[in-house]
Amino acid sequence: MKIRVLAALVLGLACGSVAAQTARTAPDGLEPVQTILQENRLLIEQGSRTTIGPVIDALANSGLPQAQAVLQAWQAKDMWQRKSDGLFFAGQKADGSYTLTDFDSGETVGRADKNALDQIKPNSGIRALIGAALVQFQLSDPDPALRADAVATMARRADASMLAPLRASIPGETDPALLAQKKRLEALLTMAFDPDDAARVAAIDAAGSDLGLDLRATLNPLVATRRAVSAGAVPEGLNIARQLTPGTDALPRAEAWAMLVQAGLAAPLKTPHDRNAALEQHIEKGKVGGVPLVQLNSEAKRDQAYANLAAAGLVTGYVPAEEQARTLESHSFYDEYLEPSAPVTEAAQAALTRIALKVGANQALDLGLDALSLASIYFLAAIGLAITFGVMGVINMAHGEFIMMGAYTGYVVQQVVPGHTLSIIVAIPAAFAVTFMAGVALERLIIRHLYQRPLESLLATFGVSIVLQQLAKNIFGTQARPLTAPAWLDGAWVVNDVVSISFIRIAIFVLALLFLALFLFIMKRTRLGLETRAVTQNPRMAASMGINPARVNMLTFGLGSGIAGIAGVAIGLFAKVTSEMGGGYIVQSFMTVVVGGVGNIWGTLAGAVMIGFTQKGIEWFNPSNTLAAQTYMIVFIIIFIQFKPRGIIALKGRAAGD
Amino acid sequence: MQRSFFARNPSALVFISILAITVLLVTIFSDAFGVGPISTSFVKTLGKTLCLCLVALAMDLVWGYCGILSLGHFAFFGLGGYMIGMWLMYRRTHDIVVASMAESALPPTPQDITDAIANQIFGVVGSADFPLIWYFADSLFLQLALVVLVPGLLALVFGWLAFRSRVAGVYLSILTQAMTLALSLYLFQNDSGLRGNNGLSGLQNLPGLDQVPQSVVSVWFLWGSALALALGYLLAAWLVSGKFGSVMRGIRDNEARVRFLGYSVETFKLVVFTLTACIAGIAGALYYPQAGIVNPAEIAPIASVYLAVWVAIGGRGRLYGAVIGAAFVSLVSSWFTGGQAPDVPLGFYTIKWVDWWLIVLGLSFVLVTLFAPKGIGGLVDLWVHRKSPDRHGADLGPSAGALREQEASE
Amino acid sequence: MSTLLEVSGVSVSFDGFRAISNLSFRIAKTELRAVIGPNGAGKTTFMDIVTGKTRADEGRISWGDEGTSLRGLSEARIARMGIGRKFQKPTVFEDQTVQENLLMALKNKRGVFGVLFYRPSDRDLDRVAEWAGEIGLADHLLRKSGELSHGQKQWLEIGMLLAQDPRLLLIDEPAAGMTPQEREKTTDILVKAARTRAVVVVEHDMDFVRRLNCKVTVLHEGSVLAEGSLDHVTANQAVVDVYLGR
Structure with a gap:
């Protein structure tokens, strides 16, 4: 600048x-x-x-x-x-x-x-x-639209010459929004271009810890540095950011030497490769520099041979290690601010630190929102399982495939029904209906015969899951099918430059809450819920009270499966719909139910929240690697179960069974 | 009452005889040693099948006899493969690198060689350094030890954690599945040090034996696999026939009762879990050199489920059942998915077995679970009229029913 | 009369429900004791606590001459110390023969390696045959126990307990579902067993308790309501109230 x-x-x-x-x-x-x-x-x-x-x-x-x-x-x-x-x-x-x-x-x-x-x-x-x-x-045009254009143009092409006219236009500005914009721009231009350092520092300090990207874009060039080297001590009068010692992480020796070479203060070093090439050129009668060829299988011997060659004047550019160190020591390496004024760079540094802190806090908030949405996805995926596994004690390994089935139902509905909004509205009950039927069929045909044999119901439903997955593959092919969200779900709710959350995720969060409410309503307020609880606790007693356990089990299982179908539609909106998508959720869902505590919807909620937040937390430490995050997450869960074998919200004593 | 081992285990003698005869016949008819109607690839398929039988045997011990439905034993199998694969890959790359460096004017430094090997092996994941876990890759002996130790140690730690907190039944199954998933996800990463999703490849080439044709190597491995299976069978038969077997089956049928008899159920479970993990590791170490490649997809949870499927279809709770199941299902599977099975034209639709085999397998699995819990082994019962108590539909697993009733009635 | 087991001030609660509250109980080295009480009195929970299945929230459980505390020990450990337990429903290993069942119970090394390298000696087989005779199953040694009748399974389980050679036997409703003859035999087995060890029988059936002819402890709402001979406790108004309701 x-x-x-x-x-x-x-x-x-x-x-x-x-x-x-x-x-x-x-x-x-x-x-x-x-x-x-x-x-x-x-x-x-x-x-x-x-x-x-x-x-x-x-x-x-x-x-x-x-x-x-x-x-x-x-x-x-x-x-x-x-x-x-x-x-x-x-x-x-x-x-x-x-x-x-x-x-x-x-x-x-x-x-x-x-x-x-x-x-x-x-x-x-x-x-x-x-x-x-x-x-x-x-800037002073009577037309506010033109003035707004002018301010926007200036913000894009900040320039020292604009400062004066901008300042001049501020007193006459009548539009409050434009006035605020102008003042902000004036502050930014002051930081960058005001000839008076005191004014710049004041402007920087006044900016506080504003999160605007424009502020950071203004401050960052102020603290930009240039790496330099000079013979002897660091020259006086420079605005030095930091001094560097060769051989540290910030400045490896090789890099320092390269800087010396760049500055013309030293000759380039021979790389091991160059050295080897030179050695090869000077092979004489099976010896190089007096060292027998067969001995040249170590770095030390090669160095020695090269030194011998150098001593004989056959090769050049050999700098022994000690001399390298001496040369490096006799020079100063430093990062110098491009901005000459030290108070300004200090103030800018301080402001950036403040901003970084606040950005960190906001990122944590953003991460929290992310985690919450992940938690609601897990909750959605797990709630159906919480019913079939938690309430009925039946393992349904095909649960993930019910999610997949729901998603494909959504996809098929979108092919038939025009309009994304309408198709989603149709798809949700359709997915529920399809998976409800599938669940009822599964219960009637298989699970019914395997109550009291949990391991076998686990295996049988595994068989079903294999079949369903392959069927989906045969029908829909292996490539991912899109499930498009309606336009009003596009976009995101932006809080500031750091914190934002997409509407789809909000919708899923709302959906999760709705399902929690629905579940509670069904279980606590309806006849089916009452009968389900009765059958769960004591099937024979319930049967003698005139409840038909077979019917209750069937409906409960259907309900759990139906909810999985709806979860499938929701998940399909942001993830790819493939025949294998269910497999990705089944283990997480079981973990959610188990970690939360079996047989308790609040436990499932707590489990989803814990798993969602932990996973996001782990991802935060290692953002590039979601695979590792999932690995550590599972390890964490295995260890967690050590301390809370019955989950976060545990049923104690008799009711927990054995 | 003191009868000889084979008298108590008639199936062991029969089994080993059949195995020996099969191996002998295959050897005679193989490309390498005999008249040659059996192709090398089929010899390999048979050798691999024997390894699968061995891991199924391990699964049967842990599940069929001890009632622990582990969905992690294929992960131990894969780990065994990885361990031997590291040596195979390192050693072979080493040989190639040394051979190519012999051409250069200067004799290579050890560092040069290591760098070149690392570059060869890890270039594909954008790295050129040896991860720490390859520290022993140079030593066949140590890597062979790791084949047993790594799966064993993982099983020991995991089992200790799980059994100590009394995780049992379906919870344990889910937890082992989670462990498997975690392991495969970990191996899928490029920086896991095991070449990410590329896995270890070229394992069929034995270092230093380049001049030996694959047809011969495949027969060697067939022998090795058969020997391992035979030893594994004898070990398993010895385990299940004595009091240890009694306790194992006791744990399967009623864990609490065994506990109140004074046996430390957790320790027994841990020993069985770890021991079978070691057996699985050995099976894997024999399998993957025949397969040529091991990658994280092999370890995916579904593989362990298929292992359970084999054992269930063969008939759990009896050793030959596991072997029959693994051999039958894996051979039939490879026949159907290998494209050899003829398509079935229905006029309006043609059934391609590549697409439909899994559906048939899944359905038959469901049917076996529902209607023939004894699996193929049940046919043997019909033949020898073996009697078994009417279990009143009770699970061959930790019985939930008995205790529940007792809990409910007070 | 020296004390074998002393339970004092033990309480345990599930989700706020106090299944056992401030229970104190002691039993001598050779004694037959019946524990009765209405449903929910805490009879089974009491056994769970002694055998280590349920952990007591507070209180003291001391065992043997040294007064070793049993709190916090594992079930297997407690069993090895000499406490045998019989469940209400006969739980024998149905897939195994009577002989295998008894061999498993027979007092021997319980460690993994001890079990792994165990081969039944002639002495062990003789003892098994002896116990089988005791419980009337001598002819059924090689039958799968799943094929036995209900009563035979009950006896087999009692036989397994005796083969463990415990110092204390806890028996939950041994007579449930038995014919009168079978009951008589069961009574004989128990009375005989109690000559050399302590036996605690939890029972609903008053006739059966009367036949045992021993000291009776009445549990109610998790603590001892009355103790003494059957006639003594049945004369107790509180016991009558509890059993018949007010």
């Missing part, structure tokens, strides 16, 4: 002298804007992007109200030069000739034929420069 300002300054000086020369030839008695134009006539005619800067600056900084019109006309290729006297006018085409308007007076001065005029045709580079210069005029 600084270099650019400097370059502009140098350029400006150089052009200034050109302008001074042309000024002498300009005719007197002209209006102010025309004067400026005439002073820079040659440059304008030349129309080169590299030299036009000072001209635009001269116009923009002239303080003349007419300057805006000139720039606008110029940019719009509406500026014409009269060949006869070289004066510039705004030209308007009318009836085959052009109406000329004087910039200063704003009056029409006459018409001219196209042949008598030269059109000033700025190229796109120049037009962009003019556009930037125009921004400051637009």
Whole structure:
């Protein structure tokens, strides 16, 4: 940033002298804007992007109200030069000739034929420069839309020259939103460009721990560093970020040496590869440098042979290790701030640390939201299992395949029903119906025969799961099928630049809550719930009270399976629908139920929350590797079960069975 | 009452005779030593099947006799394969690297060789360093020890944790499945040090035996696998025939009763679990050099489920049942999925067995569980009129019913 | 009369429900004792606590002459110290022969390696045959125990307990589901066993208890309501109230 300002300054000086020369030839008695134009006539005619800067600056900084019109006309290729006297006018085409308007007076001065005029045709580079210069005029434009545009443009192309006009426009700003934006931009520009260090520090300190990306984008260049080396001690008067010692993690020896080479302070070292090549070149009668070839199978011997060769003057560039160390020691390595002002870099550093802390806190919050949504997914996947496994004591290994079935039902419904919103509304009950039936069929045909034989029901349902998976593969193929969410579920709820959560995840969270409520309602308030609890606790007693245990088991199993189907639709909205998707959830779901405590919906909730949060927590430590996170998660669960074998919310004593 | 071992285990003698005859016949008819109608790949298939029989035997001990439905024994199997694979791959790459470096002008340093091997082996996962777990890869003896030790130690630690906290029945099954899943996910990572999802490959090439054709190697492995299976069978038969077998079956049928008789159920379970894990490791170490490649997909939980399927179909709670099940199902599976089985045209649809075999297998598994809990071994009962008590439909596993009734009635 | 087992001030609760509250109980080295009480009195829980199946929340359980505490020990350990337990429902290993069942119970090394290398000696086989005679199953040694009748299974289980050679026998409803003749035989076995060891019988059936002709402890709501001879306790108004309701 600084270099650019400097370059502009140098350029400006150089052009200034050109302008001074042309000024002498300009005719007197002209209006102010025309004067400026005439002073820079040659440059304008030349129309080169590299030299036009000072001209635009001269116009923009002239303080003349007419300057805006000139720039606008110029940019719009509406500026014409009269060949006869070289004066510039705004030209308007009318009836085959052009109406000329004087910039200063704003009056029409006459018409001219196209042949008598030269059109000033700025190229796109120049037009962009003019556009930037125009921004400051637009800052005070009566039209708020234009002002907003101008502020946005400035924010994109921050530049030292904008600071003054921006400050000037602030007192007159009437729109409160724009005023806030301008003030913020002014603060950012102050930090970056204000000539007064104290003002910059004050602006940085005033920013506090704002989370805006623009603030960080402004502060980061202020603390940018350059790695440098110098012979002897660190030179005085530099804004040094840190000194480096060669051979540490921050600066390995090889890198330090490379810096020396780059700076011309040392010769490049021979790599082992170079050394070996040199050795090979000097093989003489089975010896290299007096060392027999067969002995050259160790680094030390090779070094020795090379040293011998070097001593004999046959090879160069050999630097013994001790000498390397001495050379490195006699130089200083340091990171130097590009920003020369130490107070500014300190303040910026402090501000970035504050921001990093706050970002960390917000990331934790974001992670918490992520974890919550993961927990609700696990809860959704596990709740059906909590019914069949927890309440009925039946292991259903095909539970994951019911989730898959629900997702595929959603996919099929989307193929048939137009409109994503409508299709999702249809898909949920459809998925419930399909998996409810499948669950009832499974219970009637298989599980019914295996109550009291839990291991065998586990195995039999495994068989069913194999069959269902392969069937899905045969019907839908192996590639993933999309289940598209309605448009209103796209997007995310953005809290700030760090914290955001997608609407789908919110929807799933809400769905999970709904299911919790539904489950509680069914279990506590309905006849089916009452009968289920009765059958669970004592089937014979329940049967003697007129409850049909077979019917209750069937319905409960159907209910659990149906909920798995709905969970499948929800999961399908953000994950790929494949025949193997169920397998990914089955172990997690069982873990959720087991960790939470069997036979208790609150336990399942607690289990889902714990697993969701732990998994996200582990991922946070090692974000690149979700596989490792899952591994450690499972290990964690295995260890957790050591301490709470009956889960978080344990039923004690008799009710827990054995 | 003191009868000889074979008198108490008639099946052992029969089994070993059949095994010996089969191996002899295969050897005679193999490409390498005989007239050659049996292809090398089929010899390998048979050798692999014997290894699968051995791991099924281990599964039968732990599940059929001790009532622990472990869904992790195929993970131990895979680990055994990994352990021997490390040596095979290291040694062979070493030989290749040394051979290629012999060309260069300077004799290579040990570091050069190690770097080149590491580069060869781990280049595929973008690494060039030897992970610490390859420390012993140079030594056949140590890696052979690890074949037993690594699965054994994992089983010991896991089993100790699980049994100590009295995790039993379906909970234990789920937990072992979770362990298997964790292990396979871990191995799927590139930085696990075992080449991620590439696994270890080229294991069929024995280091230093390049001049021996695969047809001969395959027969060697067939012999090795058969020997291991025979020894495994004898060991298992010895275990289950004595008082140890009594206690095991007691634990299966009524854990609490055994406990109140003064036996430390947890220790017995742990010993059986660990021992069978070691057997599984050995089986894996024999299997994967014949398969040529071991990768994390082999360890996936579903593989252990199939292991349970084999044992269930063969008939658990009897050793020959496990062997029959593993041999039968795995051979039939490879016949159907290998594309050899003819398609069945139905006019409107053609049944391709590659797609439909799993469905048939799954269904038959369900049917066996429901209607023939004794599996194929039940046919033997029909033949010899073996009597067994009417279990009144009770599970061959820790019985939940007995205690529950007692709990409920006070 | 020296004390074999002393339970004092033991309480245990499940989810706030106090199954056993401040129970104190002692039994001598050779004694036959019947424990009676209505449903939910804590009879089975009492056995669970003594055998280590359920952990007591508070209280003291001391065993033998040294007064070793049994709290916190595993079931297997307690069993090896000499406490045998018989469940209400006959639990024998149905898949194994009577002989195998008895061999497993026979007092011998219980460690893994002891079991692994165990081969029944002639002496052991003789003892098994002897116990089988005692419980009337001498002719059924090689039959699978699952094929036995209900009563035979009960005896087999009692036989297994005796083969363990325990110093204390805890027996839960031994007479349930037995014919009168079988009951008589059961009574004989128990009375004989109690000559050399302590036997605690939990029973509902008053006739059976009367036949045992021993000291009776009445449990109610997890603590001892009355103790003494059967006639003594049945005369107790509190016991009558508990059994018949008010």
